[in-house]
Amino acid sequence: MLDAEEVRTFVQGTVHFFETATGHPATVGSPYLCIDKSAVVQDYAGVIGISGNREGKVYFTAPRGMLSVMLMCMNETDTGEQNVRDLVGEVANTISGNARRDFGRNFIISTPTICDRTNAAQAAATTGRSFVIPINWRSYAANVVVCLQ
Amino acid sequence: MSAVPKPRQPLRMMIVDDSNVMRRRIERSQQNDLLEVVATAVNGLDAVEKFKQLQPDVLTLDLTMPEMDGIECVEHIIKLKPDVLILVVSALADKATAVEAIEKGANGFLCKPFTDDQLNEALAELIGE
Numbered sequence: 416m417l418d419a420e421e422v423r424t425f426v427q428g429t430v431h432f433f434e435t436a437t438g439h440p441a442t443v444g445s446p447y448l449c450i451d452k453s454a455v456v457q458d459y460a461g462v463i464g465i466s467g468n469r470e471g472k473v474y475f476t477a478p479r480g481m482l483s484v485m486l487m488c489m490n491e492t493d494t495g496e497q498n499v500r501d502l503v504g505e506v507a508n509t510i511s512g513n514a515r516r517d518f519g520r521n522f523i524i525s526t527p528t529i530c531d532r533t534n535a536a537q538a539a540a541t542t543g544r545s546f547v548i549p550i551n552w553r554s555y556a557a558n559v560v561v562c563l564q
Numbered sequence: 565m566s567a568v569p570k571p572r573q574p575l576r577m578m579i580v581d582d583s584n585v586m587r588r589r590i591e592r593s594q595q596n597d598l599l600e601v602v603a604t605a606v607n608g609l610d611a612v613e614k615f616k617q618l619q620p621d622v623l624t625l626d627l628t629m630p631e632m633d634g635i636e637c638v639e640h641i642i643k644l645k646p647d648v649l650i651l652v653v654s655a656l657a658d659k660a661t662a663v664e665a666i667e668k669g670a671n672g673f674l675c676k677p678f679t680d681d682q683l684n685e686a687l688a689e690l691i692g693e
Contacts, residue, residue, distance in 0.1 A: 431677065432677050435677040435678065435679055436677040436678075438679075486585065489585070489589060490589075490592060490593075491585060491588060491589070491592075493588075497584065498584060498585050501583050501584050501585045502583075502585050504583065505583045505585055505586055508583075508628060508655055509655040509676045509677055510655075511655070512628065512654065512655025512656045512657060512676070513655055513657045513675070513676075514657075515656050515657050515658040515661065516657040516658055518658075519658055519660070520656075520658045520660040520661055522658075524628060524656075525628075526582065526628055526629065526630050
């Protein structure tokens, strides 16, 4: 399971992502342990499988409106379904990939799988317990969920 | 009479990333007059195929991609054109990955997420501007 220092890695990675990619800072609420095995999924989730020296998954989940506004802040004019799905995966990929700065290169990340409310079970934690990191960005709320053995 | 210097021809650039948002972001954000985007590719395999046809001078290259990842792609492309300039643009932030990419033949490494200024600085440095 994650220790406090490891949770901090994902918190810092999340803050850095929003500040740099969108130009608008995010605030992060207190991470909490989710004992319930059901997935915390908003409209979309980008799920990254983790293998190597750790096993599990990391996902970013957000409402559609937030993803559309994020695209606009990145000067993207096409806020259609494909780009919204693409972005949620790219956010998850970036936060997970950045974590290798602390976890090392044997923290191996997969390409993203995109889930929505119709297939949220794919995002559900399969091993161990999940840490949920609440994110507030502009008027929106999203989550980074980290489930690592 | 001093000779008028010839305007430098733009270098032909290909953007390789499995994310459409990221491909469009790089294409939109790059402001260098010495670079002309001639193609995009969605993974390493696609990049190698398009590289054979178009022989671009410069690549931005993601690492984590389906079909063929960026490191394997560098190995193939360097064999096709040893003097190609490759800027790896990846979220993989550990030093060992950056070192491996450079050892395989990449010329620079830009970590995601990045600002427009960081992208343009990295591209300028890549082409020796």
